[in-house]
Amino acid sequence: MFQSRRFDSVFQRAALSRPHLRGPRSLARAFALGASLLALSACGPDAENTTENSSTNPLEEGGPVEMTVTAAFTAVEGGNSVVGFLPDPQAPSLGFVLSAPRNGGIDIFDLDGLLKTRHAGERLTGLATAPNFELRGESLPLIFGAATDSSAVRGYAVIRDGAQVLDLPLGEIEPIDGVSGLCLLREGAGFVELVILGTGARAEIWRIRDAGDDLLDVERIRDFPLPDPARQCATFDGDIYTASPAGGLARLSHEGTLLADAAYPAANLTVGEFNGTRLVLATNGSGDTVETFDAASLEAGISIDIVDGLSTPGVGTPAGLAVTDANYGYTAYVNGLLAVFDAETGRLKVVSRDVLTRAVFANE
Template sequence: MTQEASAADHIALLPNGEARDAGLIIAAVRGGGFDAFNDFGERVFQTAGPALTSLAAVPAFDMRGTTLSLLFGSDADRLVRGFIVLPGMQAVEPLPLDVASVSDPVEGVCLYRRGTGFVELALLHANRRATVWRMMDTGGERLTLNRTAEIALPFTAERCAGVDGDIIIGSSTGGLARIDSAGSVRADADGLSVLHFAYTELYGRPVVLVPLAAEGVVGVFDARTLEEISAIEVRSEMSIAGLQRPGAITVTDLPFSGMGFSTGLAAIHDGEDGRIKLVTRDVLGRAVTAPE
């Protein structure tokens, strides 16, 4: 559990493969700026920044001989933004990113796919579509963005995640849907108000985790069919506070700092007390049954 994180609209995890105790939990604060915490819940630094409507993280990107942690998001002006988390300097600085070719307003940003020397971002737009952009370092003053795909969506989405060439989308009115690269709906779940979600695999089973604030639980959905599997309730234990009103969520399967998070963790903002609660993947895994 972290110190109070103001109103964290979005959360990103930045594990550090070279020094586990240097991993950071980044919160995009409502109204603008970033809070950064370690896994002990201590605030490492605060810094100014724009108000973001989405946030995606790339913990390690090799750029000109240096491995950097990058953040991407959309701001209140519906522009795509990029940031560098500077190692050892406790600062989040703008990423020199050429966004001139992105002309349509952006409702949300997520990581679509990664490869050697590139990152692909999915940008969500208001007219029921998403575009995919490949970011590369071509040696110029700015990193380049080139559009590689356009995907028709069944509804205007605010949240997304790239999964094996498909895109999972969510919105407060449209629920959840999984769309392939041709725009065909592979699965959907109507009747949900999805303000936040996270994709991960638990015991080899791909799942979507959806915070359900009114119920005080995190819904677990099969990422292939979007059928609900179960719900996770994080209760208070000894000195560890439970989760009362889950909101922004993110998950990593990479080792994060101490032994307790050696297989990764989930970070979930609790609107009840304004803190970010950390949940081990072992706890998350109890909500699913390993496939036979």
């Protein structure tokens, strides 16, 4: 299958150029940039004012802290169930934001919030990306998705030029307890390791690598029990965080040892580091705030209310969410961003990671 120097016959149309990498911005992009800059300048004083009488401890419980939305993406049919990122280290402002519509497949958005590609396929309840994967000596970003209806893991290759998505020739992954979700554990030279959540209280670690065969090689590394059946997961520095609407949040080592838990009925979660403090951000899918937890102890922290920005309504009901510290360019996104699906409006909305950090650490 992999016959050419670049890619196999399935990928032959992938060798595209990028002649307009630094070309003029569209009017829409220029407006989005200006709006982002104004939103950033407007939200700083607001964040400080809402917390000026609160403790300097960013994890101390209290009333919701307001955080201004930066931008909203185009509304698309089917909404979004899970969110992910595919940054571009060579051209940060050309990075992609991913989502999995409830009616199946993968949507790829640019930073102007425009839908670039909708790749038809099965309904996915989890996304994991390997932005720097090297396939046959060429950089070819990969996406993996949890197809719960068929209890399978699907793989996709992304051609950045034109935002093309191609089905990946992937060996059969057959977890013992089915598939309910997944997340990336680590990415190395020519391989990735995924955490695959079972339909019961179990997780497995699978390695996917390019061994030079027609299909990418897959191997089960280990499996371990979970405190409760989990539906979403995220990782940070080898630790695994799981979300169970019935059982709550859990933090486990990469070997499966339970390190901490919390009773919050999380439906969605993401993990990041902000000014040296690691936080879990979680939603229950029906509330109007994003909840924060200390990433080590899972002790509950502040609630965050994402409010209206410049010409952009806030988030009414935060659902699927993901945070990244990858450089996405422009002034607003150079230190990363938070993407949140607003179940109330059916749209993806984004917040500059700088705004998020200032909201959490407003008095420091």
